Amino acid sequence: MDVCVYGCAGCGAELTAPVARVPLPPETHLTYGHGWLPPLMEPGTYAVDPEPSGPPYGAFEDLSEAEAEARGLFAPVWPLSFGKSGRIVVAPGDSRGTVLIPEHGGDSCRGVCAGALPTMACAACGLLVASRVDDCGLWQAVWYEPDAVRRMPATAPAPARPSGPVPPVLPDGWWNPRLEAAAGAALAPLLRASGGGPVALPDGAVGDVFGRALRRLLPAGGPAKRAGLAGPGLPGDGLDIALVPYDPATCEPWRPPGGPATVPLPASVWAYLAGPAETSPVPASGTLPHGVLRDDYPLPDHPWELFRPDRRATLRTLARMPEVRLPWLRALYERC
Known part of the structure; x- marks a missing residue:
């Protein structure tokens, strides 16, 4: 380090x-x-x-x-x-x-x-x-x-850095701008890796963060490239596009096996996307079916609006890609 x-x-x-x-x-x-x-x-x-x-x-x-x-x-x-x-x-x-x-x-x-x-x-x-x-x-x-x-x-070590997922929602009910910016920056290489065709996303946080934007910007129908998470504990088998964290020791994006196109994310944002879905902090008992959550505990914070990647971060990142000169990607740049 x-x-x-x-x-x-x-x-x-x-x-x-x-x-x-x-x-x-x-x-x-x-x-x-x-x-x-x-x-x-x-x-x-x-x-x-x-x-x-x-x-x-x-x-x-x-x-x-x-x-x-x-x-x-x-x-x-x-x-x-x-x-x-x-x-x-x-x-x-x-x-x-x-x-x-x-x-x-x-x-x-x-x-x-x-x-x-x-x-x-x-x-x-x-x-x-x-x-x-x-x-x-x-x-x-x-x-x-x-x-x-x-x-x-340095004459002393740096303090231990906090680890864990970025809080997605702020106490006032708005999306965390760090998550919005990271998603906006990652959207640019996602679009580049798509080749202008559809992208299939997994359900859950990844789909919630990137799905609406990709549906608006990319055509539907036809063979879709498969995108998903890869990183420590997630090999990303079979992916065409891998969402990966930065290595905290080298500051370089994690490299999955197989050579898919990689889309780097801050480690805390990747951890949020890779985390489990909402689960009850109180074990369900009795006759509740599997997957049903109890309703006697406070729900996690939910935002005021649907998630949108930060458009400014997308534009900043696209403008620094030579591929933005391709007609289809330049058209998406202009749409953003």
């Missing part, structure tokens, strides 16, 4: 707690509503954004076709960052030894957002090293500038 601390490139002071690398969450650059969001990253973790991120922003039309392809963009995207690539993101609680400079922030509302200059300086030498983000609608995070910090050996 890749565990390190990040230190100031100017004086070497430690600027983070020990952190372990994880994949960049699919919801990273998506905004939600006008309230405060929780931290983007779990404690003790960090991720690296391989693409340009943060200000300044520009128009996709400012790029030539060759420049867009060099950046891995094959369809229009908005907003388009012309900032630095390789920024490192951690939870705010894992930041160390910095001083906030709020006047460097951008046009924020009820918090702080990134501006033209980093909003955090090294407390030891004053080098501008990072930007704090906690404005309404934005995931709380600290983004370190890749040229202002350097990796250093």
